[in-house]
Amino acid sequence: MLNVTNSEGVQLQAKLFRGFSDPARLAILQALQNGPQTVTDIVATTGMSQPNTSNHLGCLRDCGLVIAEQQGRFVTYHLSDDRVGDLLALASSLLADVARGVYDCTRYTSRDELRTKLIKEHIND
Amino acid sequence: MLNVTNSEGVQLQAKLFRGFSDPARLAILQALQNGPQTVTDIVATTGMSQPNTSNHLGCLRDCGLVIAEQQGRFVTYHLSDDRVGDLLALASSLLADVARGVYDCTRYTSRDELRTKLIKEHIND
DNA sequence: ATAATATATCAGCGTATCATGATATATGAA
């Protein structure tokens, strides 16, 4: 692949968005919008396993979306910047108007369309 | 996985962000910020293969981020909403302040860190 | 020092994602 896709800016931006592109990480980010939380708190509020939570927090931390602070034997996480919340809010606003289309967004290639259909049918139950 | 991560809103939002989370799709979205373009145009400006471009356009279309309009035997694509551009701009703004951290955001699990290091070293060349 | 708790890391497995090259479909031109 030898194209504009390799430009550094686009790569970085894609990585930034990847921080937001997983339900588990979004759940964490949303939880942190209510204020700082320890890993234990986040495990409790999200219901995810501890290693999984820790991994996603590591990803978010390395993305620069959250900041970790050790306090005693706990580690407290908080959003790194108000714009993280702004991005979430803007996405919600956009989503409100394009929600129907996003039901189909599971697919990358066409082989995913069956799964998408199944999901849609299931949602309609 | 039986947790908050399964809530419908979070899933949809994750799918929306996945539209932005790939360099190829970001390149397409940025190209479309200059106005509508046909697939042929996009293939030319991004340098991506035609099938790959088409696949990514399909993803963006199903995400609701772009809209396709058939004109003759061409299909012209345009951004579906101003907020798509707003999200890109907001991300750029955020990125400008956390760029250093995002260099590390390749990782999900720790096994990716070697790759990340290699990328970083390569960037520093 | 030992034990207990909080967090991070590891190994692995199943699946999704993205790229490619070949092919199908569809629209317009000769």
Next chain:
DNA sequence: TTCATATATCATGATACGCTGATATATTAT
């Protein structure tokens, strides 16, 4: 109709991702 062009889809392979269960590390309490 036949051909050329524009776009979409298919088959496949390589890699990335996310989850789990086990383990390592680090900090506090006894």
